[in-house]
Amino acid sequence: MRIGIDARKILNPEKGEAIGVGHYTYQLIKHLLDMDQENEYVLFFDYRVREKDVKKFSKPNVKIKFYPFSDYKKFLPGAYNEILGTATLVKEDLDVIHTTSATSRIPMSYRGKTIITIHDLASYKVPDVFSKLSVTKRKAVLNLMVNKADKIIAVSNSTKKDIMDFFKIPEEKIQVIYSGFDRRFSDESTVSREKVLEKYGIGNEKYILFLGTLEPIKNIAKLFEAFKIFKQNCKTNGVGCDYKLVMAGKRGWMGKEYKQMAKDLGIGKDVIFTGYIIGDEMVPLFKNADFFVMPSLYEGFGTTVLEAFATGTPAIVSGVSSIPEIAGDAAEFVDPRDAQNIADAMLKLAKDENLKQTLREKGKIQVAKFDWNKCARETLEVYKSLK
Numbered sequence: 001m002r003i004g005i006d007a008r009k010i011l012n013p014e015k016g017e018a019i020g021v022g023h024y025t026y027q028l029i030k031h032l033l034d035m036d037q038e039n040e041y042v043l044f045f046d047y048r049v050r051e052k053d054v055k056k057f058s059k060p061n062v063k064i065k066f067y068p069f070s071d072y073k074k075f076l077p078g079a080y081n082e083i084l085g086t087a088t089l090v091k092e093d094l095d096v097i098h099t100t101s102a103t104s105r106i107p108m109s110y111r112g113k114t115i116i117t118i119h120d121l122a123s124y125k126v127p128d129v130f131s132k133l134s135v136t137k138r139k140a141v142l143n144l145m146v147n148k149a150d151k152i153i154a155v156s157n158s159t160k161k162d163i164m165d166f167f168k169i170p171e172e173k174i175q176v177i178y179s180g181f182d183r184r185f186s187d188e189s190t191v192s193r194e195k196v197l198e199k200y201g202i203g204n205e206k207y208i209l210f211l212g213t214l215e216p217i218k219n220i221a222k223l224f225e226a227f228k229i230f231k232q233n234c235k236t237n238g239v240g241c242d243y244k245l246v247m248a249g250k251r252g253w254m255g256k257e258y259k260q261m262a263k264d265l266g267i268g269k270d271v272i273f274t275g276y277i278i279g280d281e282m283v284p285l286f287k288n289a290d291f292f293v294m295p296s297l298y299e300g301f302g303t304t305v306l307e308a309f310a311t312g313t314p315a316i317v318s319g320v321s322s323i324p325e326i327a328g329d330a331a332e333f334v335d336p337r338d339a340q341n342i343a344d345a346m347l348k349l350a351k352d353e354n355l356k357q358t359l360r361e362k363g364k365i366q367v368a369k370f371d372w373n374k375c376a377r378e379t380l381e382v383y384k385s386l387k
Helices: 019-035 051-057 077-091 132-148 157-167 193-199 220-234 255-264 279-288 303-310 323-327 339-351 353-367 372-385
Strands: 002-006 040-046 062-067 096-099 114-118 151-154 174-176 207-211 244-248 271-275 291-294 315-318 332-334
Touching: 002 019, 019 040, 019 372, 040 051, 051 062, 062 077, 096 372, 114 132, 132 157, 151 157, 151 372, 157 174, 193 279, 207 220, 207 279, 220 244, 220 255, 220 339, 244 279, 255 271, 279 303, 291 303, 291 339, 303 315, 303 323, 303 353, 315 323, 315 339, 323 332, 332 339, 339 353
Parallel strands: 002 040, 002 096, 040 062, 096 114, 114 151, 151 174, 207 244, 207 291, 244 271, 291 315, 315 332
Antiparallel strands: none
16 A cells, blocks of 8 residues: 655644644654555655654655645645645555644545544534634634545544534544553653752652643643642641642643733742653653642543653543543542642542552553554554555
């Protein structure tokens, strides 16, 4: 087979690219190329990416192609994408083209077999946490791609259910394939704990870790409310109150407001904003945390939960969308819209070392279920099904 993969989510020169989708695309391609020397692959990268940056993907059965146009802020983007995009894909004589994000549009005029991966339907499930313009754009492209695709890969059963509920398409058109897990989180970091903590101004106090983009879908306002309640309650429950809340991640939509929000709640001195965290720094940040908290309003998969498990970090997570499916019985679940419930879970973990140890042990078992080789093998079977 001649398999095309839209790799524009990797090395994307535009700011604000979704980290999760780029990581999924990179890992999928890497593992496909490692295991499959039989089929030919054509990888389509953004036309602004330098050739030296894609050399790591060079193999005898791989062709690197630079897409002539991308859906960014250009004159008549839709028209150019249709004309040049279709011509580019047709020229490669592909058996199938896989776009790893439903927002990376395959031209409507292209008639070849198409597969898309859908990571979440957040714009449908919780539209109020995005800008109206963003929701309108996402829905428009997603609707086009869902109807165009010959096969859809959903990253969880929860996401599959959402696709079926909103688009009313046949169940057999959707294949659930879990994303894998980055094994580096199971290893010791090459970056010292002391250097990481010093870099981000984290002292000897215990801290609760949040890791993710700072944006409304992550339910940060409610997390701050819960942390304030937790700090108040720990004084009367025999728990040390020297906890900090470490907010690790880049700013997303409305991200500028969170520092002021923390100040207004009277917890500004106890909340540490690190900004974007590079990969090697994540392991020591997780391992030094007393526990991890992710009260998201919606997740299509929930990779960060698995990262916490792999580093032996007890986790408090939302009991919504795909999270229970991914976390199994290895986390403490909360109602993300109930600040008191989140605060109670924080106090519960802060007080109970036995519970934290139980969650650590269960987490190690749960994370072993997610594997990029398995993801790649199952994805290859989807390609073959359209031959």
